[in-house]
Amino acid sequence: MADSPNPSSGDLPAGSGGSPEKPVLADRRVAALAGAGAGARYKAMSPARLPISREPCLTIPAGFSPGALLDSPVLLNNFKVEPSPTTGTLSMAAIINKSTHLDILPSPRDRSAGSGHEDEDSRDFEFKPHLSCQPAGPAVNDPNHHDTSMQNHTSSSSNLMTENKSLYSQESIHQTANISSVPNQPVAIVGPSDNMPADVGTSEMNQMNSSENAAQETQTENIAEKSAEDGYNWRKYGQKHVKGSENPRSYYKCTHPNCEVKKLLERSLDGQITEVVYKGIHNHPKPQPNRRLSAGAVPSSQGEERYDGAAPVEDKPSNIYPNLCNQVHSAGMIEPVPGPASDDDGDGGGGRPYPGDDANEDDDLDSKRSTPLLYARKMESAGIDAALMGKPNREPRVVVQTVSEVDILDDGYRWRKYGQKVVKGNPNPRNFNPAWKTPETEVMAKKQ
């Protein structure tokens, strides 16, 4: 239900229970929602996102755990800083304005705003997968990466701002305020860490993988753990056998009250995670282990989320597949501020979409299409993974789907184009970036 968008379910809560077909169900749902107390919120949130159906997807290649990405310097860099209007490095004010705009009018206009032209610099893009398995919190803060960019609060804040802008389209403004208030938290950001554009992931990451695999292996367990626990709490709401795959697919929802992030997890028969797909971005900070309320402390209702503890669901996997180095986890999450603050946020921003993958965006960002894309990516990555497959650890593919094109278009990152190709079935040329591709490039391509 979190996905309120669901037309049928979404409406129901309204109270009418009007669905002729399943009055009972409707009532139940309503009741459930009411009981949870979250229902209302969900309801509120979703509508906002509904309009934009496109969901870009980010695929993170197997060797990476999104969580790792979060920790990785790259993220920091990314956000950070490149002086450009797009990135927001230019100035806080600018950023703020921009973000404001976005919030208010996430529209094509924004796209144009982000010039997205700074193709050349790739320096920041060195992606170093630093798969540390540290807990997200600290990792994120890792000062190391700030290399060039991170200059400090300013930068961090700017990052935050940027992030916000893209992540929380609607909530925004006040959210921004919150975030900025906590300068220290680097933005973990990103959900996008998750945000990693999938594409990137695929190619680059794999490379990295291979080269760094050895080293990483030592950390495998940690990673696995991490991935197992991406720090977010998930509730399994379904499982299904998907045609074409012998692996059952499990559906999880983030238990955080206003968070609509969903996760699809596919496991091979042997229990290894073969694929993880995240939809949406967390609109709340990753629950801190420390803060974990004791079990009893959990908020209330069942339906609700407990955001603190580790999610049981996740835990299982970790235990089960210790080897997976890359299990994945990270969905798109934004970790704006670890503070308590966010939680509610109320905003509903709901998972804001993140810049996802590119490819899709092209023309149509239909949400529908997004699905196909996911699969496509899957295939794609699968090919890549093949090489890795031989290894003991299979690396699961991670796909992050975001929902709004706005985010995609203006993700605040700078991209360097390294290729262009006509994709079959798609009139628009596809651009490639060594690191992650940005929608902007796509846009540019179109313009061309």
Next chain:
DNA sequence: TTCCTTTGACCCGAT
């Protein structure tokens, strides 16, 4: 007793 997972059924979009 409460909460979580399982699982069959339902919904709905795609073909």
Next chain:
DNA sequence: CATCGGGTCAAAGGA
């Protein structure tokens, strides 16, 4: 319009 298939719901069972 019918069928297929993915995603979601929610009752039932288990811990």
